Amino acid sequence: MFHSIRLFVLSVMNIVQSNYTIMGNSLSQSSLTKKYVVALAGLFLITFLFVHLAINLLLLLPATDTFNVAAHFMGTNIIIKVFEVVLFSGIFIHIIYSLIVQVQNWMARPVRYKLENWSHTSPFSKFMIHTSVIIFIFLVFHLIEFYIETKFLGQIADVVIDGESYPDMGLKVITAFKIPIVVIGYILSFIVLGFHLHHGFQSAFQSLGLNHTKYTPTIKLLSTAVSIILAVGFIIIPLAIYFGNY
Numbered sequence: 178m179f180h181s182i183r184l185f186v187l188s189v190m191n192i193v194q195s196n197y198t199i200m201g202n203s204l205s206q207s208s209l210t211k212k213y214v215v216a217l218a219g220l221f222l223i224t225f226l227f228v229h230l231a232i233n234l235l236l237l238l239p240a241t242d243t244f245n246v247a248a249h250f251m252g253t254n255i256i257i258k259v260f261e262v263v264l265f266s267g268i269f270i271h272i273i274y275s276l277i278v279q280v281q282n283w284m285a286r287p288v289r290y291k292l293e294n295w296s297h298t299s300p301f302s303k304f305m306i307h308t309s310v311i312i313f314i315f316l317v318f319h320l321i322e323f324y325i326e327t328k329f330l331g332q333i334a335d336v337v338i339d340g341e342s343y344p345d346m347g348l349k350v351i352t353a354f355k356i357p358i359v360v361i362g363y364i365l366s367f368i369v370l371g372f373h374l375h376h377g378f379q380s381a382f383q384s385l386g387l388n389h390t391k392y393t394p395t396i397k398l399l400s401t402a403v404s405i406i407l408a409v410g411f412i413i414i415p416l417a418i419y420f421g422n423y
């Protein structure tokens with residue numbers, strides 16, 4: 178299926194390019210800028226994932242009160258609300274720009290092999306477009322269930338903590354993670370996310386020009402650490418809730 182989509186996109190782009198021959202040069206120049214943007218947005222999203230993971234791990238405390246208060250703070254604080262706009266723009270920009278860069282790579286296929294570099298030594302580099310599609314599908318389901326349903330459709334019960342009423346986000350997550358298919362779907366998505374980050378993290382540094390032999394081993398090591406910490410950290414949550422006494 179990916180092959181047919183790729184062929185379709187390539188033919189459309191070829192028609193566009195033959196109509197506007199001037200695009201040939203400007204395309205490769207601007208693709209460098211786009212790579213910077215994809216890299217910066219990607220690193221920003223990784224920072225978000227660490228914060229998100231830290232808050233989600235509060236779910237594993239004996240009571241969900243701390244998680245509920247933290248989630249409520251994150252959902253209502255004005256600074257965090259501004260950050261949310263930046264976050265969603267970051268996700269949007271990262272997806273759109275990486276798609277454009279991917280299509281440009283396909284179009285410049287003979288050149289691409291000459292530009293082969295150390296970040297492509299990651300075994301997951303060939304599957305970035307595949308893993309990103311899976312992460313995108315995960316995000317759509319995730320945001321519908323925990324973001325749109327609770328924030329815009331009011332499908333969430335309230336809980337009173339220290340005399341104040343909070344949306345019981347903890348209960349919502351725990352209820353979801355008692356369903357086997359949800360747990361399996363989430364765990365598979367986190368494994369794919371780990372693969373995506375393993376290449377994505379080191380590739381971001383490469384795009385930003387940090388491909389010096391002195392730093393490469395450290396960046397590769399960090400890339401492996403970041404992908405394992407995030408994937409395993411997120412996987413622990415549904416597993417602990419499903420098998421634990423929550």
Ligand code: HEM
Nearest residue numbers: 229233248249251252319323324346350370411412414415
């Ligand atoms: C066990 C894992 C996870 C749990 C339990 C979880 C839970 C939640 C909850 C409860 C919310 C709503 C927070 C609120 O605004 O009140 C949320 C929002 C969100 N989640 Fe997750 N999440 C998990 C993993 C992920 C992953 C791996 C990603 C990205 C790939 C992600 C991306 C987002 C985004 C973009 C939002 C909306 C922004 C926000 O509210 O902070 N989540 N998640």
